[in-house]
Amino acid sequence: MTDSDALLATVDGPVARLTINRPERMNALNGDVSLAIRAVLDDWAHRDDLRVVVLTGAGGSFSTGADITDIATHAGGGESAVDEADAISIISNGSDLARSVRAIPVPVIAAVDGAAVGVGASLALGADLVYATSRAYFLFPFVTIGLMPDGGASMLVAASIGRARANALLMLGEKFRASTAFDAGLITEVLDDEPALRARVDEVVAQLVAKSSAALRTTKAASDAITMAAFETALAEEMAGQTRLLQSPEFQQTLAAFTKHHR
Template identity: 60%
Template sequence: MSEHDAAVDEVRAEVDARGVARIEIDRQHRMNALNGAATRTIMDALGEWSQRDDVRVVIIDGVGGSFSTGADVIDIAQTAGGNPTGGLDATQARGVISGGSELARAVRAVPVPVIASVDGPAVGIGASLAMAADLVYATERSYFLLAFINIGLMPDGGASMLVASSIGRARANTMALLGEKLPAAEAFGAGLLSGLVADRAALDATVDKVIGKLAGTSTSALRLTKAALDAHTMGDFEAALDRELDGQTELLQSAEFQAAMAAFAGSATS
């Protein structure tokens, strides 16, 4: 099976007769962590749907009890393994971080509302993926985590802007500088979520209700309303991606990150 075929199996993307487009991440063996192939599959689907007039709403979901635990560290470690020094060179580092930036950019480029359906952990680029959506619904057992600092990195995928603009400077600093979890209940209270529900069944019912409302609304009105809101709230998004790209490219080559990767590789083989 090719890398592309495997990615298609692990990321399902389809559009129904109502114009409801859905992405389901199904890499349960990695808690829905995203490798390069899965990331490209998501971006390809979002790019195609952005050009289609019949798509009215997009849903991004993770199955099996996780939304996404972020970038697949095994994938990064394998990339680093191609370097004789055991780390990432500048080109490799920029390629790794570019994937997260382009993923967040692909979400924001969708002209109709994007819903993130979060059940379980949303970590790293998984948290960025959820927060890049227009509407975010989560179960009570979910949490959001920017754990980059713990392995010598910084938030990416636009998270440095998306978190701060949603929950404020103090709490964003706690998440990004201390690498602390933000439980769903606190995320809802802080304004990061559109809705908080008890469990997966309630999440599906809530998202279906929202889909029904959006699917019955003027698509032109949705597109123009989203564009107007983005113009006011997302003005610094591209600048944030540029800052993250430069900073993360440097950090991915650092001794601290290389040591973290070496420790991970050692634990994975022991």
């Protein structure tokens, strides 16, 4: 178990499980939680004894993405613009989080119940297998607040569902319910509810643990070499674009409105 209650990390033999535990914030990711997730995943990436990693969220949500309260703090409570250094720091959190997920050499499973939003959706879709409850949904609302998708979403979504459907999800900010996400090829399977989700993930974990670790690692590496070839390019484009947008007047207005509403 980690020292922080906001993140629960356990290893049981060859199975590692990471749970984002901020249910009061719908598992939104502030800078400290993002750093903690990366530290755990980076450690697991170098362990030879692991066969599978499971990512999930507590309290009925996977993650609603970057905590805008944390971003507002960088901007002096929303009363000043996000400067370039802070903008780079903010976007780097999402990029490095995505890298940490993809650096795991064994299969990564995302168990999604409820909301997977913004970089939270990127975190889930960066997994190799994505299982979701029927009430789960995936949403990239960035364009509605003057930003762009990050955390590798610009590549991860298009690689899964094709350019046209990806543009609807990313440019229009459409909400993809679990059934729609499954039909589009974005996720692996839809389960009725959270108990069914847990049971199915446990079943898949058992199947993976029983297989050759070397074969799984090699298969994943070969698949990633083709399907994830543009990953770093996408992260670089997101870094440049999001850094500019975080400093834009449009996003400054969003921050000011958010701060005023939450005073």
